[in-house]
Amino acid sequence: WKEALGKLPRHGAIMHLFIAIDAEGLDLSHIDDPAHLVVQDWGRSLQDSQNLCSFFIPSILDKSLCPEGKHVIHVYSSGGEPYEPWEKLKPGSDEYEAYKEERASVLWEAVERCIPDIRERVEFSIIGSPLAHEAFLRRDRGTYGMAWAAGTSAPYSGLLRNILPFPFPDLKTPVDGLLRCGDSCFPGIGTPSAAASGAIAANTMNHVSKHLDLLKEASTIDPMYEFLNPGILGDVYKPIVGGFTPSSELDASQIGFQTNIPSTKPASTSESAEQV
Template identity: 65%
Template structure:
């Protein structure tokens, strides 16, 4: 589910695509479909109702206020409380137009790169009092204002994509919804040709600036040099090849997988043959403590996936797909209907939305993009929330009869998500399907135990949260910079969190940190000229209050190339272990 990819917007993923002078053709739609029990019921599927969250003007025909009036227990109360919540968070919401995630960096240079926000801060001094609220748990604010059950459920559903309902989600997650989703031009997007074209657009853009993408190049170990304070100097691939780092190693793996990549050769490990002999290389205590902490952070479960290809024209019990009333709601063929390819299905409000057997989503891109499958067919992706427990899978052998049977058992709720809503005969129409288990998540996405991501609930600071851990701001992410010199983290377990746009933003913050302030500001100034909506990216004249003072300190010394020492360290390891070496671009 993507919003704001159709044109220049506040979506950091779209900002990056524009900064790289790339294009991403999309088709748009204006609402999400929800199939949920009534607020006063539990899990009686006969009482499940369909409703639509239409983005754009809340008072427009079919808009959010119409939904609240039709489905809330008290529509006018729900509207009143929604407006009160928006008013309470208005200053923080406005700050999203004062400074972008692309302006951020993790050194003193941020004073200059974010200086364009100073006029907003000067006219909204209350933003300082609300700043801790940005990273605090959203439920603390919602509980003070919202009592209407339908609206509370809606807020939980809008947060759950970050891994938590309102309790555990950062307030920042709702700020974007409050501000952006109710602008008249807001729209969701389906990338034409499939979501792979997002990656291809970023690849094309990166290659313009010298990026080299290597596929089938599995990283087996992050290499460090004990003679350079255990500086990260490169990576070893699974095939033994060594890639040398000219400036730094950036890991977008989960914290758990990053810890494993660091721990392969450098932490004390006893072997079975000589249990009294330990490997000689050890990290300093502070680094080892960080590695151990990183590997033991709380984590979400995995996601169950069901990919299905169906025949829409096949007659099942005398009916084609178009004969089903629920399908008319999905494809928008009913009077005043609108195509709605993305849907969420809740089994029961009495169960956690993090329960993979309770909350499912399905996406049918072929409704808007027929190019993704043959004529008369549809392709569907159904997936659970990120709460599928790994423990019940870990002893099952992929391909075994037990494993295949358990896949079918656990995926039944995904089939039901379609059967109980819009395609009652989906199993009879299926020409092909495949189930993705936590084991598949682990193997193909290289995510430890198939995890959806780190699960540090908002409300307290995560370990190694950087300088923010010494402030009243409860920052729920470990720092991008690490105790291992020249090792930087990014990805969905870093600020700003789970989701493709957020992960892209964290990558941009890491890239900004690795480059000089001058290079960073050049990028911001160039991007700010591409569209009026990006004007706020420019640090403006206020940058000169700080730029002369901090520019020479960026990037920090650990990110300034030290090729001679690194090559010597890697050459030594290569000779000792018989590995080949290759240079990065």
């Protein structure tokens, strides 16, 4: 198990650009989705980090992220940034800083498609190189994460791997009661996916009835989440698989502690402080 998972392919490195801008007089009403994918040339590979990048303006959705009249933006390249040129450079050197600016220019250009005067509006910016990605996020060679071809299944990706392609290994390990989580297992790369893997690990240790109750609760938070209500399908599904969940080696009550799937309801300020 350890040997097989230790040899799985990985993506190249990644570049980041974090920007804070003065948004006074800036009209972004034409933006319906704060997340954008930018391709410079459709004739070039989408693995080319100088061709494909994304940017996200989270302050469009959450005004509390920055002061009024400001915006924060995260820009990042595809996971194809070559690591080899970077490993020859010393962080902080003139050569390193110059190469950072050179490789990040395409990230600036991507945002300029949406905000042409972005550079004049900048109040703060910082570039995250593959070396920074490696140092601060413990990413070997600054990798974006595990690479597995779409439509195929990775080793240890579950019982249905030959029927439904799961490109990431599941959360189980050869050790009874020990689960993994993070972006190297299902559902994959990225902060939301890594967080989801932790939720899946917690859910896996609880009876399916708790899963269904959580889905029902989540479906009432906002009309956009109504699709989460398991409805009749949940009523049919529960008795079929209920006797098999959780599996004996993952039963929290048998292991000696009890897991509680967190409520989807927003906590009050005092509750949040207590949880922290």
